[in-house]
Amino acid sequence: MDMLTPDLVAGMVATGATTRVDVEAVQRFKVGDEILVRNINPRGHTRLPKYLRGKRGVVERDHGVFIFPDTNAHRQGEKPQHVYSVRFSSVELWGREGSPKDSCIVDVFDDYMDRA
Amino acid sequence: MNGIHDIGGMHGVGPLEVEKDEPLFHAEWEKRVFGIFFGLAPHGYFNLDEFRHAIERMGAAEYLGSSYYEHWLHAYETLLMENGAITAEEYAARCTEVAEGMD
Numbered sequence: 001m002d003m004l005t006p007d008l009v010a011g012m013v014a015t016g017a018t019t020r021v022d023v024e025a026v027q028r029f030k031v032g033d034e035i036l037v038r039n040i041n042p043r044g045h046t047r048l049p050k051y052l053r054g055k056r057g058v059v060e061r062d063h064g065v066f067i068f069p070d071t072n073a074h075r076q077g078e079k080p081q082h083v084y085s086v087r088f089s090s091v092e093l094w095g096r097e098g099s100p101k102d103s104c105i106v107d108v109f110d111d112y113m114d115r116a
Numbered sequence: 117m118n119g120i121h122d123i124g125g126m127h128g129v130g131p132l133e134v135e136k137d138e139p140l141f142h143a144e145w146e147k148r149v150f151g152i153f154f155g156l157a158p159h160g161y162f163n164l165d166e167f168r169h170a171i172e173r174m175g176a177a178e179y180l181g182s183s184y185y186e187h188w189l190h191a192y193e194t195l196l197m198e199n200g201a202i203t204a205e206e207y208a209a210r211c212t213e214v215a216e217g218m219d
Contacts, residue, residue, distance in 0.1 A: 044117060045172065
């Protein structure tokens, strides 16, 4: 974030401080791709919820490029990368307790996924 | 980190209660805590992800026993002491001053 001046505060409060960045990054996935979430358990910061790890989903949308929280939280660089909306079926996430009718869409960073 | 903040799928945490006509803030001090963020993060004291991680690093019992803006305050305390902007002694002294009404 740049130095904050009083005229910028109202906008920041209203819309939140985005971490979207205007740089190029490799787009490893495209809409429709089947992906497998990596089973990572870092001791540091991550935005990958436990319930997604090791699960399969389908890319629904590419949001563009954002700063990677897992490195930025530890001042290890911004590592800009794509963030995708990924759809996971309820049965994939919760097994027999899941509902065959339901699914869950989660925003997932590029680094958290491999091709299924 | 696999901390208490990541409760998706956990049983036994009770229903999600939606407050009717929820105000932006529930106490005057919450406004101050919210505002302090804008005096710190954009000026390089910490970034958004360090801030979130500082909240996640709270002890599990303390995390569950404190409110949303208490988490924010906890993160400021942790990060400002870790990066040397203030010392624990300075902070404790200032807390005492405020508690005694010297403002």
